[in-house]
Amino acid sequence: MKFFALLAGMILLSFIIQEFLPVFDWAYGSRLMLVHAVFLAAAVAVPFPAMLGLALVTGLLWDARYHVPIYPDEAAFGMLTQSEIPFGFTILLFGLTGALIQGVRPLFRRGRWELPVFMIGLCTGLSLLIEYLVISFQRGGLEISVELWWKLLMTALFSSLISPFLLLLLSRVADRMRYRIRTEGLKRRHTYDGDAL
């Protein structure tokens, strides 16, 4: 329980640090999405229900701070009442990417971080791409440019670069708090890595 409270605290702290992180104009307006990286790193370390809980809290906080209510043209005629990206949509994105990254939990537990690091970058980029596609769908025209791909790629890269430090921090904290990263699938097999689960 202490570990989950600490993760929630880390996510809250990442929101504060995020305010101080600059936008890199040289990288097509990309930035380090620290909140996403911290959430995804935490999602590797916790069971599925806890990941959903963290997704709910993180997504809600993210939208509370960063949601911009831009209404599509149809809204002016009363046909639509939701903004382009509805409030709460980020919760769904965090839930989806969190569920995706849960697949690499066994690797994280074994200390193999290559794939988790890659996945943190990939999931950050993926959630941003989904947002962009939703915006494009609402505006009725898909504009895909080279700069857009660079923006997504650089953002994903920044997340990947910071993630080893986050994973190291999490694993150290988990050790200190005697929290064991368990995986249900492995629990059933009883054969994973020779460890008693």
Next chain:
Amino acid sequence: MSRFNIIFLLTFIGLLIWITLFQPSAVGRIQTGAMVFLRPFIKASNELDGSINALGSESLSPAQLREKLSAVGQDRDRLKLEVIQLDELLAENNQLRQALQYREKSPLALVATRVISRKPSHWYNTVVIDKGSSAGVVVDSPVIIPMGDEAGLVGKISEVIGPDSAVVLLLTDEMCLVSAKLQNSQEQGILNGQRGAISTLPNLKLRYLSKEAVAIPGQKVISSGTGELFPANLILGEVVSLSLGIIDAEAVVKPSVNFDDLVDVFVILPADRAKDQPAAAPPARFAPPSPSEPTAPPAPPVP
């Protein structure tokens, strides 16, 4: 998947649907709460950003640095730095004086605000200002910046977050549509920015010009005032190029406002809020919206 996980997943989906169905007023309250909590950090971040920029500008004076290093002693260096600081203060003083004069001259009810957060959103070109509902700022209020005797359009208010904050959707965003015209011409069109906030200063697009349109590079583009939102004659940018199509023409426009350097901006209050503001003096060079033209924008759709 275990039954336990399925129960959590269903609860998660239920909560998600419930949150997405929140009324705009409830969303506003949540965002106000978040802004109250994060405001000190946003301001601190902005101040830090300013300090770093100031350091950068000082170190980017090679002539001064070379002079310092060449012969003069430490005392002389210190004095030079003081002079530089005084110059900066003088420049800032002049800028604020100019802004004050502009506000006094303008027939519009203006609220002076300061940018406290830049580019908070990943996909929208926005900034956050330090005035909100307590100053009478409402959604869709135009935001301008003095440029000499004239005014440049910065954008419009897309969201008022509580009494002391509001989000400005910049002119460089695709969703900030302005009815515009070429100066000294009858050609009118719709000006908008770029999708995705990929750069701070993207070129704007002036669309729906007539196919016979003539535009000279460097020709000014100003707001036409025919829409319901923006007053006429606000400076928007300069024509870079013009491409003629089969049924219409489109011009590429370079924005006049430097969106990287936004510090002090003005929000134009709607007519009904303007009564509370100090009486305005002689007209400025840009015309206010006509009385028949509703200054107050339509309220955002409420489900």
